[in-house]
Amino acid sequence: MKRTIHSLCLLAASLLIASPLAPALQAAEPVVMGSGAMTFQTVPGWGLRPDGNSPLGATHGGVVVDKSGNIYTSTNQGVFVFSPQGTVVHTYLGDDYKSLHDMEIREEEGEEYIYGARNQNAEGIKFKVKGGDVVLRLPFPQESGLGLKRFSPTAITVAGNGDIYLSDGYASNHIFVFDKTGKYLRHFGTKGNGEKEFNTAHGMTLDTRYTPNRLLICDRNHQPKGRLVHYDLEGNYIEEVVTGLGMPTSVAIQGDYVSVPDLHGRLVILNKSNTIIAVLGNNPDPKKGRSFNVPQNQWVEGVFSGTHGSYWDQDGNLYVQDWNVSGRLMKLVRLPVK
Template identity: 70%
Template sequence: MKRILPAIAVVFGIVQLLPVAEAQLPQPVRMGCGDMTFDTVPGWGLGEDGKSQIGATHGAVVIDKAGRIYTSAQLGVFVFSPDGKIVNRFLGDEYSNIHDMEIRNEADGEFIYGARNKNAEGIKFSAETGDIVLKLPFPKESGLDLKKFNPTAITVAPNGDIILSDGYASNHIFKFDKNGKYLMHFGSKGNGLKEFNTAHGMTLDTRYDPPRLLICDRNHTPPGFEKPRGRLLHYSLDGEFIDVVMTGLGMPTSATVQGDFVSVPDLNGRLVILDKTNVIIAVLGHNPDSSKGTNFGIKQEDWIEGIFSGTHGSYWDKDGNLYVQDWNVSGRIMKLVKVKS
């Protein structure tokens, strides 16, 4: 039997044994440019054995006011400290397969809103205890006759209204009040100007006054094109079309705003950052191998530091660092530390 020995390090003349996983970690990779330059943190979030602890990922990332990082996986929601240690878990059928999350500080605590595509509902639960306080099933009051309901994105208006996108089915976007009462819906499936071909991601764009919806039309395919040329769209909180923000983005999966900047993961294996004028100012983790982009099956032993494969969710912390999740069979979440100029 082959014996694996721990690595040896000499620090100030003292011989130390290092865990094998630590010895094998790759070096940090620098990516981006200008004010949006980042270094990867090799091994962030992995267990002491060097393996992913969260299982297959097809979800999102959010951060609470204390700086704890929440990421959703098929098994449920895992909570990390900024240094990559798991500090809490919300696991089981009620928390599984949360495709998108939004976190909100409210009068009675911090709450996470989730869109559960496989479970046909939106939910709201305490970020501290995991107690579920609201469920949003398909609203029969809408009068729609849908064969299935498959929510992919959720966000919350300043007044507490909840917006839930049925992105894997009808592509209608539903609006509820803070108590879950159905208010209205808008949008439909298609490749037209005001239609959605997979309204996959959505957030509140606080760069504008009043805030508006920023929607990822992931699979938008104009006439004459064979592959998606995903776009970002602006809508009012009342469902009125405002403008096409940007097109030709590949397959944008979600969007997160911090200050004047927006991070947009692309399922092809990259993340783009837009400035306040909606110009791309940085591209992170670009995967040059088209066979590795949009590929759920990249196992951990085949991950490449600084190269993404199925970029699905992202979130900024207060210092401008980014946490990025890949759609991935082994469960990949990465920390990118912003380089100070």
């Protein structure tokens, strides 16, 4: 089903309840945002060190949550793991873990693995959550016969049978499919602004709301405005799901709901019919929405900047990462419906 947003900013302004903009270094009060079943409250200072500074360094990545409730976020220097209370409990640092632009987490035969798309390192990667051992690398598949001059993966997801989908979103806009051992199977998609083309296939996940499952893909720079599209697992176009999203960067699903960060500085939530039911964190300042260079002393509680990654925990809380020079990860606690 196709939906178009004609007044996204107006809707966001009406849904966001926030105090006047103030320097982030001042003591922040929790901010309530959203509506109905998708109402959330921020947790000021969550994930910061005791001195009040972010431990992350620059962020340009994703977020996942393991079955124990720990939160993993990728940064330019590696992957940081937080407890639900916001304390760093583990890190994966070093060349193998730098610059994971997108992540997925899967349990396979009783063990959890993280899959990552590494745009700067021209590969997909799979490593064990326990211990961090790299068990699979997915470089550009020469077997495809494409002879690309550049390979820059931005998104990765995994089907129920173990097939791996890796989007070359910053280069060819092909989506490459591998089996669970890393054997190249096929590719689909091409760059452009046509109905069945991608203009930056930036984010992607397995849409488990449908049987059989589908691929839900962020076509971030599609003109006139960014959109989400559905493809089947063989690579056949199904439909345009929603358009008018600004610059959708990634998608995360819990039950019937989908969270969609928009690089302009907001996050929208869709329901099962792909209707927008909440807008979170809308940034009213066009200079700070879609901006990497918002230092921590200019962060505003409840207002996002370059919104890039998100993920749900088992309780329906959201963790949201900004593309940010200082490294910003936020916890939004889902409030009970009154």
